[in-house]
Amino acid sequence: MIGLLVPVLVSLLISCSSGGRKVTETKESQAVSATSSSTELIPKAIILEREIRGQMYGAELSAPQAIRWDVTGNYYLIDKGNHRVLMFDSAFSPVVDFGGANRAGGRLRAPGRIAFDGRGNMFLADTELREIFQLDVALNLVRAIAFWDDTAALKFGTPGGLGVDQDGLLWVSDSDRSRLAIFDRFGIFKEFYADFNFGGSHFERPGAMFPLERGGMIVCDEGDGKALVFNSYGVQTGIIGKGVLREPVDIYLDRAGRIWICDRALEEVLCFDERGSLLFRTGDLGAAYNIKLTAPAGICITDDGKLIISDSGANRVLICKIIFSS
Numbered sequence: 001m002i003g004l005l006v007p008v009l010v011s012l013l014i015s016c017s018s019g020g021r022k023v024t025e026t027k028e029s030q031a032v033s034a035t036s037s038s039t040e041l042i043p044k045a046i047i048l049e050r051e052i053r054g055q056m057y058g059a060e061l062s063a064p065q066a067i068r069w070d071v072t073g074n075y076y077l078i079d080k081g082n083h084r085v086l087m088f089d090s091a092f093s094p095v096v097d098f099g100g101a102n103r104a105g106g107r108l109r110a111p112g113r114i115a116f117d118g119r120g121n122m123f124l125a126d127t128e129l130r131e132i133f134q135l136d137v138a139l140n141l142v143r144a145i146a147f148w149d150d151t152a153a154l155k156f157g158t159p160g161g162l163g164v165d166q167d168g169l170l171w172v173s174d175s176d177r178s179r180l181a182i183f184d185r186f187g188i189f190k191e192f193y194a195d196f197n198f199g200g201s202h203f204e205r206p207g208a209m210f211p212l213e214r215g216g217m218i219v220c221d222e223g224d225g226k227a228l229v230f231n232s233y234g235v236q237t238g239i240i241g242k243g244v245l246r247e248p249v250d251i252y253l254d255r256a257g258r259i260w261i262c263d264r265a266l267e268e269v270l271c272f273d274e275r276g277s278l279l280f281r282t283g284d285l286g287a288a289y290n291i292k293l294t295a296p297a298g299i300c301i302t303d304d305g306k307l308i309i310s311d312s313g314a315n316r317v318l319i320c321k322i323i324f325s326s
Contacts, residue, residue: 040326041256041324041325041326042279042280042324042325042326043258043271043279043280043322043323043324044280044323044324044325045282045286045322045323046269046282046284046285046286046307046320046321046322046323047285047286047320047321047323048285048286048291048318048319048320049306049319049320049321050092050318050319051316051317051318051319052092052316052317052318052319053314053315053316053317056079056086056094056097057086057094057097057100059079059082059084059100060082060315061079061081061082061315061316061317062079062080062081062082062315063079063080063081063297063312063315064077064078064079064080064297064298064310064311064312064315064316064317065077065078065079065080065111065112065113065297065298065310065312066078066112066113066114066208066250066297066298066310067298067299067300067308067309067310067317068114068115068116068122068300069300069302070116070120070122070137071120072137073089073090074087074088074089074090074095074137075087075088075089075090075092075300075308076088076114076122076139077298077310077317078111078112078113078114078124078298078310079097080110080111080112080312081315082099082100083099083100083108083109083110083111084097084098084099084100084108084111085097085098085099085108085111085114085124085135085139087138087139092317092319096138096139097139098135098139098141099111107129107133107141108124108126108129108133109126109128109129110126110127110128110129111124111125111126112125112126112127112159112160112161113125113160113161113162113207113208114162115162115163115164115170115209116164117164117168117170117185118164118168120136120137121134121135121136121137121142122134122135122136122137122139123135123162123164123170124162125147125159125160125161125162125172126159127158127159127160127175130146130147130148130156130158130159131144131145131146131147131159132144132145132147132159132162132170132172132183132187133145134187143187145170145183145187147159147172147174147181149189154177156174156177156181157174157175157176157177158174158175158176159172159173159174159175159181160172160173160174160175160205160206160207160208161173161206161207161208161209161219161220162209163209163210163211163217163219164211165211165212165215165216165217165232166211166213166214166215166232167215167232168184168185169182169183169184169185169190170182170183170184170185170187171193171209171217171219173203173206173207173208173209173219174206175205175206175207175222178194178202178203178204178205178206179192179193179194179195179196179203179206180192180193180194180206180217180219180230180234182234191234193230193234194206194228194230194234194236200228200235200236201226201228201236201239203219203221203223203224203228204221204222204223204224205221205222205223205224206219206220206221206222206228207219207220207221207222207248207249207250208220208248208249208250208251209251210251210252210253212229212253214232215231215232216229216230216231216232216237217229217230218230218240218251218253218259219251220248220249220250220251220261221248222247222248222249222264224242225241225242225243225244225245225246225247225248226239226240226241226242226245226248227239227240227241227245227248227251227259227261228240238276239276240259240261240272240276241261241270241272241276241278244270244278244281245261245263245266245270246263246265246266247263247264247265247266248261248262248263249262249263249264249296249297249298250262250296250297250298250299250310251299252299252300252301254301254305255301255303257273257274258271258272258273258274258279259271259272259273259274259276260299260301260307261299262293262296262297262298262299262309263296264295264296264297264312266281266283267283267292267293267294267295267296267313268281268282268283268293268296269281269282269283269293269296269299269307269309285318285320291318293309293311293313294311294312294313294314295311295312295313295314296309296310296311296312296313297310297311297312298310298312301322305321305322306319306320306321306322307319307320307321307322308320
């Protein structure tokens, strides 16, 4: 068991209703209420059900990264090796792609993380271009948000993880400057969180993040093997996984408030409860398949309990079933 999160985190995850679950407008913004089921049901195994790999729109899936899904049930996957984002339907059949280094109009170079807001918009960070692209759910480009300032060369570094909070603010982790940049819903920079002298546990290399239901974010610190919890004012309220994690690269909250993290260096998926206690960890997807994770880079969980993993080292996406024990 690792260090417990302070009670502030618990209050962020517990619904103000009488134990009912509440889902926000999009699946990406679905940091939902923790209920008693998060303590009654504990993950004990992950079993592979389906593997997605191979050629899609003229290119083999290569180094898949972030994966998320929206309120319509469509999935969105960063195919980093091909400089694009892929859209799949609810049956995980490819529908359309955006970007691609050799495609006419292709604009992406090093796409990494994605996030959704409450209005059907997707945000995608490109670390090489140092831009954040806003796309609609059909992957049409809406706008590009520059992650640089011509008047202050050292103001921004490289955009990493993304998250849209309950107020519609876009949070961007700056992996070079080790802080969080906050933009309004129009793409205008507002302020930095976790900046110098902010008083909390400092970042080494902030990356992927996930929104909390009542404001704030949980942010992976890839460089220091932990995840930091922030409230909506940018105040750090807790630490997850210190001493357990090595290189957490993606994070997701399920409907019961359990915190799922994939760790690239450990080649494992780990699950914590809302208080930060380790519930489960594995890199093995079932003895019958003899399949182990190889540099996992993305994770998400569907409403029906499917765990989806981008296994970057093996150029595949794994659709798994979570087996629980009480």
